[in-house]
Amino acid sequence: MSANIELLANQEYKYGFVTDIESDMIPRGLTEETVRLISAKKNEPEWMLEFRLKAFRSWLKMKEPNYWANINYPKVDYQDIIYYSAPKQKKKLGSLDEVDPELLRTFDKLGIPLGEQKQLANVAVDAVFDSVSVATTYKAKLAKAGVIFCSFSEAVLEHPELIKKYMGSVVPANDNYFAALNSAVFTDGSFVFVPKGVRSPMELSTYFRINNSESGQFERTLIIAEEGAYVSYLEGCTAPKFDKNQLHAAVVELVALDDAEIKYSTVQNWYAGDEEGKGGIYNFVTKRGACRGRNSKISWTQVETGSAITWKYPSCILQGDNSIGEFYSVALTNHAQQADTGTKMIHIGKNTRSTIVSKGISAGKSNNSYRGLVKMMPKAEGAKNYTQCDSMLIGDKCAANTFPYIEVMNASSTAEHEATTSRISEEQLFYLQQRGLSQEDAVSLIINGFCKDVFRELPMEFAVEAQRLLGLKLEGSVG
Amino acid sequence: MQATKEVTKEASDYVAAFHEQAESQRGKMPAWVEDLRGRAIEHFEMVGFPTTDVEDYKYTNVAPIARGNFQPASEAQAKNLIDGQTLERFVYPEAKRSRLAFVNGIFSSELSAIENLPDRVVVTELREALGGEYADLVRGYLARGAETSGDDAFTSLNTAFLSSGAFLLFRRNVSVEQPIHLLFLSTSSGAEKPIAAFPRVLVLAETGSEATVIEEHTAINDGDVYFSSPVVEIYVDDEARLTHYKVQRESSGAFHVAQTRAEVGRGSRYDSTTVTLGAALARHNINMQLRAEGSESWIDGLYIVDTGQHADTHSLINHRAAHCVSHQAYKGILDGKSRGVFNGRIFVHPGAQQTDAYQSNKNLILSNEARVDTKPQLEIFADDVKCSHGATVGQLNEEELFYLTSRGLQPELARNLLTYGFAEAIVQKIKVESIKRQLDEAILNRLHARLEA
Numbered sequence: 063m064s065a066n067i068e069l070l071a072n073q074e075y076k077y078g079f080v081t082d083i084e085s086d087m088i089p090r091g092l093t094e095e096t097v098r099l100i101s102a103k104k105n106e107p108e109w110m111l112e113f114r115l116k117a118f119r120s121w122l123k124m125k126e127p128n129y130w131a132n133i134n135y136p137k138v139d140y141q142d143i144i145y146y147s148a149p150k151q152k153k154k155l156g157s158l159d160e161v162d163p164e165l166l167r168t169f170d171k172l173g174i175p176l177g178e179q180k181q182l183a184n185v186a187v188d189a190v191f192d193s194v195s196v197a198t199t200y201k202a203k204l205a206k207a208g209v210i211f212c213s214f215s216e217a218v219l220e221h222p223e224l225i226k227k228y229m230g231s232v233v234p235a236n237d238n239y240f241a242a243l244n245s246a247v248f249t250d251g252s253f254v255f256v257p258k259g260v261r262s263p264m265e266l267s268t269y270f271r272i273n274n275s276e277s278g279q280f281e282r283t284l285i286i287a288e289e290g291a292y293v294s295y296l297e298g299c300t301a302p303k304f305d306k307n308q309l310h311a312a313v314v315e316l317v318a319l320d321d322a323e324i325k326y327s328t329v330q331n332w333y334a335g336d337e338e339g340k341g342g343i344y345n346f347v348t349k350r351g352a353c354r355g356r357n358s359k360i361s362w363t364q365v366e367t368g369s370a371i372t373w374k375y376p377s378c379i380l381q382g383d384n385s386i387g388e389f390y391s392v393a394l395t396n397h398a399q400q401a402d403t404g405t406k407m408i409h410i411g412k413n414t415r416s417t418i419v420s421k422g423i424s425a426g427k428s429n430n431s432y433r434g435l436v437k438m439m440p441k442a443e444g445a446k447n448y449t450q451c452d453s454m455l456i457g458d459k460c461a462a463n464t465f466p467y468i469e470v471m472n473a474s475s476t477a478e479h480e481a482t483t484s485r486i487s488e489e490q491l492f493y494l495q496q497r498g499l500s501q502e503d504a505v506s507l508i509i510n511g512f513c514k515d516v517f518r519e520l521p522m523e524f525a526v527e528a529q530r531l532l533g534l535k536l537e538g539s540v541g
Numbered sequence: 542m543q544a545t546k547e548v549t550k551e552a553s554d555y556v557a558a559f560h561e562q563a564e565s566q567r568g569k570m571p572a573w574v575e576d577l578r579g580r581a582i583e584h585f586e587m588v589g590f591p592t593t594d595v596e597d598y599k600y601t602n603v604a605p606i607a608r609g610n611f612q613p614a615s616e617a618q619a620k621n622l623i624d625g626q627t628l629e630r631f632v633y634p635e636a637k638r639s640r641l642a643f644v645n646g647i648f649s650s651e652l653s654a655i656e657n658l659p660d661r662v663v664v665t666e667l668r669e670a671l672g673g674e675y676a677d678l679v680r681g682y683l684a685r686g687a688e689t690s691g692d693d694a695f696t697s698l699n700t701a702f703l704s705s706g707a708f709l710l711f712r713r714n715v716s717v718e719q720p721i722h723l724l725f726l727s728t729s730s731g732a733e734k735p736i737a738a739f740p741r742v743l744v745l746a747e748t749g750s751e752a753t754v755i756e757e758h759t760a761i762n763d764g765d766v767y768f769s770s771p772v773v774e775i776y777v778d779d780e781a782r783l784t785h786y787k788v789q790r791e792s793s794g795a796f797h798v799a800q801t802r803a804e805v806g807r808g809s810r811y812d813s814t815t816v817t818l819g820a821a822l823a824r825h826n827i828n829m830q831l832r833a834e835g836s837e838s839w840i841d842g843l844y845i846v847d848t849g850q851h852a853d854t855h856s857l858i859n860h861r862a863a864h865c866v867s868h869q870a871y872k873g874i875l876d877g878k879s880r881g882v883f884n885g886r887i888f889v890h891p892g893a894q895q896t897d898a899y900q901s902n903k904n905l906i907l908s909n910e911a912r913v914d915t916k917p918q919l920e921i922f923a924d925d926v927k928c929s930h931g932a933t934v935g936q937l938n939e940e941e942l943f944y945l946t947s948r949g950l951q952p953e954l955a956r957n958l959l960t961y962g963f964a965e966a967i968v969q970k971i972k973v974e975s976i977k978r979q980l981d982e983a984i985l986n987r988l989h990a991r992l993e994a
Contacts, residue, residue, distance in 0.1 A: 438934075468916065470914075477933065477934045479930075481919060481929060485926075
């Protein structure tokens, strides 16, 4: 390995810094009191508290799932987490100018400038720092189009009728262990509502940052696209380097009515722990979209490069006739990372279609699994699924696994699943290098080719970011 | 939780039957076999019948077997159930003089015929082999899988009730022309309670040997209710070649839970074809161990099921060494209210570089009430490998149908022709003409029944 690659291989996680800011925290631990305290901190109405308490009570009765996923981790001590941590602020913010400059600097450093004049053109950002949303940009411009884009806490206060109607309708509060936990203690997140017939004039995005070493992040996102609406939403995440594992248990719900389309893209780059697997984020997330209306479409694109453990299955419930579900995923694991990720496509309506393209890359001594379910219910006449799962192994200490579940219950549906496993071949590398490419460029080129089908689905700026990220994460793994 | 308890109670019936049988047979088996059986029943008692909470039995509920009140067959019961004339129906001309027959899992010398086999080929009842000349050899191999890969409840149950079966030994470099036919006939007629049969087969193919084994499970009367649970253990040594055909045509009321475990050595080849046509509930566990470099395995199968049938194939292809090839093609045709389950797991161990593994499962659903659950899995711990799998669930190709009908074929006939073609790809592999013919007939009969219905 050339000295150059060596240098790059040992490149530090560049988002691993900590912002020194005074926080408003609640004592660690989780009891009914904690839930009430979080709700009170956010000045929530009674019905919201009721929702939380109900979720908390069902969580208490649930058992942590630990037997089926292909991941290993020490037991999480739920009493050792701080469930609410917010940067201290003097008063209610009127505009961005009043945001603590330290916070603005933090997001600047992460490449997410919050001043609108400095923004990437046409992307509105909601920035979430630990437990709270610190700023949402372009709100006025969006409001003019009728699009509501704000923090979840704000939506609870300003748009209770929408929250009441849709929250928990896709992921019920007692859906699973982590969803129940989230429903009890969620602190913030984003809310998007695109009314009938409106195409959101810009891309919406939320940037999640965990800063406090003792806290977990439990955010909640709800996106609703009414009849004929369209929205593209992006999500990015980073966290500082701590030796301690931190829990991130989010819930994301999408609802698409007749002819609506939601495109949800994620570039996940939580801190992954060090080479020996010390520290890093446990990313245990429930993401689900409901294609409620006819001809509706939900498309998930994810680039998963971070987290010590990733455990998530962005899913589509295809209820409306002719509705479409898509899942495009690149999951990269290096060093001691573990990922068990995939999707569920539940075909209920007639002529529903789904496409799954999953690219897994394992390097170091990591373990990378695709796990997916395609289910055609008896009434899903003419439903179609196509699944392609490819894995690439880099080095002989890592593992790549594929666990697809296909369940078909009628005679007019078709499901196709294909999976392959390969590695970067010596010939490919040799060919590219003899054409004058450096080894790292050659590897990067091959990886990008391998992931092309997924990157193509990402909004432009994100695609560039994702390619760069993969290159960074893998450098030094080959050779 | 409730289900688990119920099943546990049923499991204790088997345990009681075991102790009763063990008492009556005390001293008839070598001590090491009695030990083995004792350990197996203990293991069974510990694990109990699997419930659908267990991932491996998620799609197959074995509670009907647990609750079926089956009585392990005894020698006395199995006597004189079949005469020579009935037997004729089951004889393959190619294997006329190389047949071991079993009734309810118990060896029948009257129905068997072993003549003119080459020297150094041993085809005998397992019970005999436990004590005689080959005792040490048998002892070295029998139930070895339990130690290396663990046993499930059904394998343990078979070991616990081990009393009869087949022992096949192909000595070094010997090549046997005629296929060895293992005929397992089952019936509950004349028995107080439905019968449970637990035949055991041990096949040892020594270095450089070559042989073909036909394992057939069938019923004397269709509709009979019984439980047949064979365990077949196969060891293919270096450079040896073994071809294995399994034909399962159990009664439509029967339960069939089978375990096939094959371990192959350097440069050897194991080629198996399984055809599943019968049983109300069929489960076939395949455990393939590629343990030395350059070995090759072909594990193909076809299941054709109709109303009232459930066929489940669970296979594990374990690549333990470098440069091994595994190829698996399974096809299913599902009609009426039937259910097909396929679970294929390819496991490539660290260091098993240059592995070439391929797996496919294709299903044809002909009825809206049929259901398919398929789950191909890859688990790979080596980087320089070529592994792929594919699974499809669907219908006949509309274009192909259109082509045939445009040539003047009636739509139903065109459908049957294509369905037949779908199945043929697997049946064609079978090199024993009479089995092939018989299967063709069975498939055509099913398709015709569909045409007439």
